[in-house]
Amino acid sequence: MQANIITRLLFMERCRLCHSPIVNESCSAPKAVCPTCWQEIMSLCPSLELCPLSGGRSLFIASGAGYHGMVKKLVLKLKYDGDCLLAEDLSLLLARAWTLIAAKDENGGPGLVPVPLHWSRLFRRGFNQSELLSKALSRSQGLACLPSALRRVKLTTAQLDLGRAERFANLSGAFQGNRKVAGGACLVLVDDIYTSGATLSAAGETLLAAGARQVFALTVARAHIS
Template structure:
């Protein structure tokens, strides 16, 4: 056992020399103290991460400017199928950089860093919700082949390891290739994802599911994923994402 652990430490040192770990938010190579910590985030960025704070929407967690309001404009205006959700950060430039590198520059190890942040901040929420299974928002197969991986799936698996909750990456599939949501207005986003998701035949629905994704904007992606899950028999659908847009 000791020889195996020593070998693992040696391998890690070699990998750190060849591919030094960097902060996902600024790209800086981590120093010794930062590398030895659990977070994998540089000291400078650790002090300025834009965590979502109160007041926020009771349903989606989007930050609100007025404390007396209960819901953001999107949740007040639309009937969204999910029950509740929360996000780690506001979608600022600092966070956008990390997500962009994670998704489009093959920084797969960011999933472990971001999942640790999720578990630290929302572990109590996950237990309170009574989550029985974690399900990532799926990519269309053609898009997954192009990218090589699904960032939501990596994040879900890392969160599952930390929380001890089973992860089922194949519970929901995207059956229709859609346009990128960021290219559309609100009405277009809602129409774009209609009928885009379905539950895989043979999957056994659980009572409470946690859906994981990278970004929450107007909630349409989570809404349609939850819609497919509830049609299959799931009673409660919650979500966690890395970032979320500003509320009103």
Template sequence: MSPFKRGAVGGAIGRLLFPPVCPGCQAAITGVDTVCPACWAKLRFIERPYCEGLGLPFGYDLGAGFLSAAAIADPPPFARLRAAVIYQDLAARLVTALKYGDRTDLVPLMAGWMARSGAELLGDADVVVPVPLHAGRLWRRRFNQSAEIARLLARNADIAFAPLALRRVKPTRSQVGLGSRQRRDNVRGAFRVIDARRQEIDGRHVLLVDDVYTTGATAASATRALKRAGAKDVDVLTFARVAAGME
């Protein structure tokens, strides 16, 4: 039997023994990398119209290239942000399950939605870089959820992947529960591109990948480090983002 046929048979047996279930409620579903209709209704996907800079959804179309008040008042150092869903309800639970529950099986689902929302950014990118964890936190957590998502995005889009280019050199405290100013102070100077990896960034259009965008402090700090290393431009792609007024 050919390797292809063996794989097909093995997959069929696996689906028979372990039928796919919804990652949101564990109900039986017909295929993998999706959710059931009830959980689908709990997700708020971000579609146009939205702020071209920060990806904030608008209630109505304000015209091409329109920026939100937040992007005008405090322009981010990156060029564009895109996120697949609003960070609430099921989306928040999926992020928590991946990050703290070792649910790496969620990566294809999340990366698939991100690839759809960030198709334009992926098309422009020369290299994909995940937001890194500090070495101590990576040792405790065993994997970097952003790197796992970024790895799959880069592979599926056939883009260079540079997981070691950006390093978190400052052991920052968790951003959970911190206000906007505290978050900025917490991650100030936290990232650096080491000289040995500079050629992976210099002159290239970088796509920075993370799981959640809240106040933007982490993305901004990481972007500045990439630009100091010579990045031509930086876009940011996340699975979820906090909606306006929810920071």
């Protein structure tokens, strides 16, 4: 009996924020963040809104949280450590924002399109955090995940080092849409963070040019935009 308790403690997930053991048994609760930290995250989440994507012609975006504090820590941990359990938890923030888009889609059942990485970056990192998030959301909401709708064909400079106008220019010709998958479809681009909107609008415009009927964007978090 005591050995069982020790084994449980050893293999118990620990909160990625406060390192306390996670004892939440509910299957819909976060798995990598303890209930106390999660409650704090949710209490700081802004009210949801579907807004025009900065720089996008006709694209609307919804984000589940602000990009700061604990959410920022978790997003960075997912991006640099590939912690799959965190993708599951952060997809709960995507699901929160998803409700706004679900209400706008007249035909139901849109497909999720993760913002792709260039193959060389994917090779180096070993995973695409946007794809992990899309797959987690697709499982929880019963939506199709369509990574083949979009390819990243240009290796671009890291956006962080660029000014706003340069960010948009940097993304020119970066994506290629797949007409067979995107044609006539309602698609939802999924990414971790919304900063300048340059990546999402370039990806969205590419999907529209490939024949998509409608494109929305959904991110875990939104940075303050200057």
